[in-house]
Amino acid sequence: MFTQDGKRIPATTIQAGPCWITEMEEGPTYKSIQLGFGIMKHLSKAEEGHIKKAGLTQKLRFLRKFRFSDVRSLGDLSLGKQVTVGEVFAAGDAIRVTGTSKGKGFAGVVKRHGFAGGPRTHGQSDRERAPGSVGSGTTPGRVYRGKRMAGRMGNDRVTVRGLSVVAINPETNILTVKGLVPGGRRGLLIIQKET
Secondary structure (H helix, E strand, C coil), X not given: CECCCCCECCEEEEECCCEEEEEEEECCCCEEEEEXXXXXXXXXXXXXXXXXXXXXXXXXXXXXXXXXXXXXXXXXXXXXXXXXXXXXXXXXXXXXXXXXXXXXEEECHHHHHCCCCCCCCCCCCCCXXXXXXXXXXXXXXXXXXXCCCCEEECCCEEEEEEEEEEEEECCCCEEXXXXXXXXXXXXXXXXXXCC
């Protein structure tokens, strides 16, 4: 995108609604609401009953719960109420976005952790991308927990902070964010205001 003064910025467009309130809980020091988003063809009977209890007919795909410490900041909320992006966010708001990063499958130490690998000469033809030593012998006689090794890479919960809202389209509930967000297309994102 280009700003008013002609600067080029990276931008991501996100379908951020509409969401519906499907459950409300209140404790002595907190209040939590569950938001539903997206439409599905089929739901289980339990999910259908849960949504029907809120007085909704939509078959919602995603249900996520959010907890608030300040009850007064929520305003007037009720079960089945539709929440749009224009009610929550405004252009210029600082936000953080949480999502699931793209899965890369099983990866070695060079790709996963940026290891340099071994030498490529002196008979080391089979050690180029090997991890090398993983621990000492008698003491401690084991490999420490958290040792960086080959394994499944990606598909983790990732939160990106320091993003900001560039523009909002209240009719289509599309949020334009300055910066990149985690995950691939059609992935679920949780967008929260920075406090």
